[in-house]
Amino acid sequence: MKTTFYSRRLPAMLATTAAAVALQAHAGLYPPAAPPDSAFVRVFNDTTQSNVKSQVGDKSVPEAQPMDASGYVFLPPGSYKAQIGSQSDSVALASKRCYTAALTPSDIKLFDQECFNSQLKSLISVYNLIDGTTLTVKVGDSGPAVVDGVAADKSGHREVNPVKASLVVFNGGSKLAAAKPMMLERGKVYSLFVTGTTSSPVLTWVVN
Template identity: 40%
Template sequence: MRIHAKYFLFFILMFGGGVASLAQAAGEGALYGPEAPAGSAFIRVFNGQINLPVKEASIAGKEMGEVDPITSSKYVFLDPGALEVDLDGKKHPVTLEKDSYYTLILLDGGVVKLVKDEAFDNRRKALVSFYNLTNVDSLDLKTSNEKTAILESVSQLNTKNRQVNAVKISVAAFEGDQKLAEAAPMNLERGKVFSLFACGDKSSPKLVWVESQVSSQI
């Protein structure tokens, strides 16, 4: 009986460990979702309208859902080519290249612009992307204490990028020497992309951080 008990205990431990491993793998699959196929294109929508939500955004059958004012959807991945982004029933044609990332920006008055983002794969740095969606011709991004310039001369409706060390940082947007707006402090983490959108007009601009993420939709 003692021998049988040993074998029974061994069986339980081995079988139980296998079940736990399978459950863990299934959980990880659910958490991370499917990986994008090689050669995919990636696109997200940023709603730069100050007061109006985008109630429904989609592209090629992939839903990006509702996008509140001055917020972003996640990136969705899809086959590259000529496609249409549907924003509340209005079609916006885009051409997407493989292995590329894009942000479709919607501004007050229905102005739409497609911006090509920087692809990033550096596990030792963070990437800061700064978008000037204001009515100011050129903005600089500096630390809030004005001691360090991060990105300079970002023209209207364009973006610039910079790889930085992981750090908790406070930044502000400047027009020349004039501080226009200050962003909430952000913990920049290695291997991640942090987008900072400057929105609104010069009299009352807003700075909004978005941690870039990819949707798990197939």
């Protein structure tokens, strides 16, 4: 079992217009000066390829290292061609949604979620990249479920109070692995990517 940890702090928004002021609830999460109807996209690299280069439409995405996520870029809502590493696909992006495009050895998997805008809570997001599994993330081995029923190639999300979190990932009733304990902070998103296999899971935190 391998557990990895990365932290990525994205630039705070610049409040240059009334629209930008309205988006300041996303401070620290998304790029500066995004129009209010933007869609946001980042890339997670679930491969051994280094310096993965990506482009969505005419927008270049920052490079992503193995088991790490890029920063976000923003685009107008619409349909785009995505070129991520050696893989390509068409993606449809909706207004005010946040997307994670996961590059796997075989294809691109697109995860869609509501953009997080709380300055009082933390958000835990779980991304399941292990085929044939349905994941539950609990507090410890026998505590309550934090995020439940995350099928393969899906994600689950929950706003929580800022506390120290010691989370354990289960596939059904079988324990897969314990994640690195995290001290949750207000206004931040904690993305837990579950990759690898059931016999050798890889748990990666990305914090932004």
